[in-house]
Amino acid sequence: MTVDRLMPTEEAADLLELTRTIVEAELRPRVDEAEATAAFPREVFATLGRAGLLGLPYPEEVGGGGQPYEVYLQVVEEIARVWASVGVGVSVHALSCFGLFTRGTPQQQQWLPDMLGGAQLGAYCLSEAHAGSDPAAMRTRAVREGDEYVIKGAKAWTTHGGQADFYKVMARTSDDGAAGISCFLVPADTPGLSADHPEQKMGLMGSTTATMLFDDVRVPVERRLGEEGEGLSIALAGLDAGRLGIAAVAVGVAQGALEAAVAYAKEREAFGRAVIDHQGLGFLLADMAAAVDSARATYLHAARLKDAGRPYGRAASVAKLVATDNAMKVTTDAVQVLGGAGYTKDFPVERYMRETKVMQIFEGTNQIQRLVISRHLR
Numbered sequence: 026m027t028v029d030r031l032m033p034t035e036e037a038a039d040l041l042e043l044t045r046t047i048v049e050a051e052l053r054p055r056v057d058e059a060e061a062t063a064a065f066p067r068e069v070f071a072t073l074g075r076a077g078l079l080g081l082p083y084p085e086e087v088g089g090g091g092q093p094y095e096v097y098l099q100v101v102e103e104i105a106r107v108w109a110s111v112g113v114g115v116s117v118h119a120l121s122c123f124g125l126f127t128r129g130t131p132q133q134q135q136w137l138p139d140m141l142g143g144a145q146l147g148a149y150c151l152s153e154a155h156a157g158s159d160p161a162a163m164r165t166r167a168v169r170e171g172d173e174y175v176i177k178g179a180k181a182w183t184t185h186g187g188q189a190d191f192y193k194v195m196a197r198t199s200d201d202g203a204a205g206i207s208c209f210l211v212p213a214d215t216p217g218l219s220a221d222h223p224e225q226k227m228g229l230m231g232s233t234t235a236t237m238l239f240d241d242v243r244v245p246v247e248r249r250l251g252e253e254g255e256g257l258s259i260a261l262a263g264l265d266a267g268r269l270g271i272a273a274v275a276v277g278v279a280q281g282a283l284e285a286a287v288a289y290a291k292e293r294e295a296f297g298r299a300v301i302d303h304q305g306l307g308f309l310l311a312d313m314a315a316a317v318d319s320a321r322a323t324y325l326h327a328a329r330l331k332d333a334g335r336p337y338g339r340a341a342s343v344a345k346l347v348a349t350d351n352a353m354k355v356t357t358d359a360v361q362v363l364g365g366a367g368y369t370k371d372f373p374v375e376r377y378m379r380e381t382k383v384m385q386i387f388e389g390t391n392q393i394q395r396l397v398i399s400r401h402l403r
Contacts, residue, residue, distance in 0.1 A: 028280065028321075030099060037096040040081070044103045047076060056108045056231070060376060063223070063230040065188050067146070069111055070118070073104075074143010079118055082266075083126055088138030094266070094328040098273040102321070105277025106284075109380045110231035112277055114146075116270025117184045121147030121193045123263035124208055128251040136210070140191070148189035149267075150180035150237055151260050158393050160195065161203040161257060165239060167196035174198075174209065174249065176242040179221075182387070186235030187220025189213055194239075195256045208256035210248050217242040228379035264389065265341040266331070271388045272324040272341075272348035275381065279317045279352040282359035282377040286310060289363050289372070306362060313355045320348040339401040346394040349384040356381045 032038040051072055059066050073079050081097040083089025090097075097119075105112025122140050125133060139145045156162035165178025176196050183192070192211045199205035211218060221236040251259055287310060290301035300306050327340035356378040360367035367374045385391045 032099075033093065033095065037092065040078075040090075040092065040096060041099060041103060043076060044078060044100045047072065047078075048103060048107045052104070052108045052111060057373075059108075059231045060110065061230070061370075063233075065185075065233045066108075066111060066231055067188060069108075070114060070146050071143050073111075073115065074141075077142075078104075079115060079143045080122070080141025082119065083122065083137070083141055087126065087134055088141040093332040094269065095325060095332055098269055098324055098328050101270055101273040102277040102280070105274040106281045107277075108231070109274060109278050109377075110229045112274040113184065113229060113232050113271070116267060116274060117149055118147045119270060120263050120267040121149045121189075121191070123266065124193055124250045124259045125210060127262065128208070128255070128259055133210075133247065133250070145190040146185060146188065148183050148185040148192045148237075150183050150192050150194040152182045153179065154181045154236070158390060160260065161206070163195065163197055163206065165194075165196045167198050167207060167209065167244070169198070169246075172246050173243045174207075174246065176209065176211070176217075176239040176244060178239050180237045180239070182224075182234060183220075183237045184232055184234055186233060186237050187223065188233050192218070192237060193250075194237075195260050196239075198253045198256075201254065203257050204254045206256035206260075207253045208250040208259045209244050210250060211242060211244055215242050215244065226383070228376065228381075228383060265338045268341045268345040268388050268394075269324055269327055269331070271384055272320070272327075272344040275345075275348040275352035275384045276317060276321045276324065278377050278381055278384075279313075279320065279348075279355040282352075282356045282374055283310070283313050283317055285372065285374050285377075286313065286359040286362040289366070300362075309358055309362065313358050316351040316355050320344075320351040323347045339398055342389075342394040342397040345388065346391050346398070349381070349391060352381045353378075353385060 077090050080089035081092040082094050085091040151160050153163050167174040167176045190213050194209045194211050195206050197205050198207040217240040219238050224234045293300045323344040327337050327344045330337035330340050359374040
C-alpha cells in the first residue's frame with residue numbers, strides 16, 4: 026500500500042523514492058532481529074548518511090540536503106513505517122545538530138558536515154530523572170575553570186546513549202533558574218563521560234536509551250554553544266521541530282500497522298469471505314485509515330508553516346498530540362483486526378503497539394502539548 030503523496034518538486038519525489046528503496050533493501054531485512062535482540066543499528070545510520078538522508082532540512086553549504094521540512098518529515102515517516110527505532114534516531118540526530126546550526130560560530134559549524142553526513146551520530150541530553158517536563162529544574166552543573174568547563178551530573182532518557190559520537194548537553198552554569206543553563210557539545214570520548222546500563226523498555230528496542238553520567242567531564246570553552254545562560258532557549262527552540270519529527274514517526278508506525286492489518290484482513294476468511302468484506306471490520310479499517318491521513322495532514326500543515334517562516338509552535342504541538350494519540354489507537358486496533366494472531370510475535374502489529382506508547386510521552390508528554398495549545402488560545 027503506497028501512500029499517494031504530493032511532493033513539492035521532482036527532486037523531492039526522487040528523494041522519497043530513494044528512501045523507499047533503502048528502507049526495503051537495508052532496513053526491512055534487519056528490523057525483526059534487531060528489535061528482538063536490542064541490537065543498535067549503527068551501520069544503518071551510516072547508510073542513511075551516505076545517501077544524504079540525515080541532514081535533509083539543513084542547507085547544502087553546511088553539508089545538508091537543502092530540503093524543506095515538509096520533505097524531510099515525509100522521509101522520516103517512510104523510514105518509521107518499517108523501523109520506528111531508526112525513524113526516532115533520525116529525528117533525534119537532526120535535533121542534536123540544531124543548536125550548532127542556529128547558534129554555532131563559523132568555526133564551530135565546521136563540525137556540521139561530518140554530523141549531517143552520518144560520520145558522527147548525535148544525542149540530546151536535556152532531561153534528568155527529577156526534571157522531565159520541567160527542564161529548568163535540572164541539577165547537572167558546568168563550572169568554568171579557566172578555558173574549560175567541568176561538567177558533573179547525570180542526564181536521563183538519552184536516545185543513542187552510549188552509542189552516539191557527540192552529545193548536545195544542557196547544564197547549569199549558575200543558580201539563576203532557567204537563565205542559568207548553558208549548552209555544550211561534548212564528544213563521546215571525553216574522559217569522565219560514560220553511559221549507565223541501557224533502559225529495559227517495552228518498545229523501540231533497537232534504539233538504545235541510557236542515562237549519561239558526567240563525572241568531572243572537562244569541555245573546552247569553544248565547545249559551548251551561544252553565551253552562558255542561553256542553553257535552555259537553545260534547547261527549547263529546537264523542540265517544536267523535534268515534535269514534528271516524532272509526529273512523522275508516529276504516522277509512519279500507524280501507516281505500517283494499517284498496511285499489516287489490511288493485508289491480513291484481505292487474506293483471512295470468516296463465514297465464507299475475506300474478513301475485510303465484513304462491515305464491522307471494514308469500518309474499523311476505514312477509521313484507521315482516516316486517523317492516519319488526518320494525522321499526516323497535521324504535521325504537513327505545521328511543516329509548511331515552518332518552511333514559510335511563520336510561527337508554528339502551536340501547530341507542532343497539535344501535530345504531535347494528534348499523530349501520537351491517533352497512532353496509539355490505530356496500532357491497538359491493528360492488533361484487534363488480527364485477533365489472537367495480533368497478540369503474538371508472529372506478526373509485527375504487537376511491536377507497533379508497544380513502540381507507539383512512548384511517543385505520547387517523549388518530546389513533551391501529550392499533557393504538555395495540551396498545555397501549550399491551551400496557552401495559545403488565551
